[in-house]
Amino acid sequence: MTEFDGKTLKDFEYKGEPLLERAKTIDNYIVYRHNICHLPYRIITCSGSRAEMEIQNPYSQKKENVISFVSNDYLGLSHHNKVIEAGIDAIRQFGCGAGASPLIGGHHYLHEALEKKIAHFLNNEYAISYTSGYAANCSTICALLGEDDVAILDMFTHASVMDGCHCTNRKIFLHNNIESLLRALRASMDFKNRLVVIDGVYSQDGDIAYIDKIYEVCKEYGAYLMIDDAHGIGVLGKTGRGVIEDFGLLNKVDIITGTFSKAFGNVGGYTIARKEVITLLRYYSRHNIFSAAATPQVAASTIKAIEIIDEEPDIRERLLKNIQYFRESLNTLHIDYGISQSAIFPLMIRDEYKVNEAAKILLENGVYVNPISYPAVPRKQSRIRLSLTAMHTKENIDQALNQIEFVYNKLNLRRKTS
């Protein structure tokens, strides 16, 4: 037994201790996690984000080939030739850095083109780009809301949404629960502006928001609706416009946010809204004022990635087939993947220690997955998370399934009964 058994990173959050004392404790805790091979974070990848990757094993330090299920590069566009070429051309022409924040000198014509491109892609006219999806969410909420307003969030919205609320009031409603949302709205009528914020696809469970019902409720209560569809746009929806497309609400939702770091295979984020709101964000979102613009290369590569989603629909179709095949195979093995409806699959082991053991054994056997536990999810919801991509072959998926079956048997993990 050690003082660190059963502890998570959450246990070492700030509680008023002297800075160096806390840092030393955390350092000791990380060494402990490393020694029991339960430290699956910051693993060094040597080959970039691919289905078959070379990584440096964090425990042996040796380079190893693994099949990776940790990347959100859903369409593999980070390695698409045309995306790479567009980026190289931009670097040759415009250099590496943008030189300044968008407001004061760093707004390149490629950034302007990217904003138009993503707005049109999502059947809208106006967008603002940011250097991350995190910044898009955080900066948008902070610029739009103040102390007389309230953000009403689904309890599972992304950390960037939660963090954006430090400048306003915040209420949380139960996940995808319309009754709970209604209660929160009714209790918020004294605030000047009410902004309901949901994800399109939820990043831990891979399930989809009840967008149509939430949209109706927002209209009824005079609340604005913001949807972060970081995991849906480019992947789901009839033509890859995300889950909002299937509800026919693309140009009706007040604010859409997303990221260029997942289906678009690059980095950056964006907010889409009516013209006046985008103008407000251009001049008041602090990230656009006080932080340098993305490099022109990122803008050029991302523009190309957006085009490829329409030009090469077979890539998305491959991903959808992979999702279908994986889902059916897990059903056959009676493995519980929660309520997933997307490329994100949580294997619901529901025991923190076993989740870490399972991830360790999978890595030893060449399958790289993410263990997810507290504080990202409640302890009793601990799981292994896999993200499928269009780049996975049937052989890759079968190999993973074999290893998952092996781990479930070895650790005697609970299966679905029906």
Ligand SMILES: Cc1ncc(COP(=O)(O)O)c(C=O)c1O
């Ligand atoms: C739902 C959701 N929103 C926003 C983000 C942030 O995106 P980015 O990685 O571009 O900062 C993420 C990334 O993990 C996410 O899952």
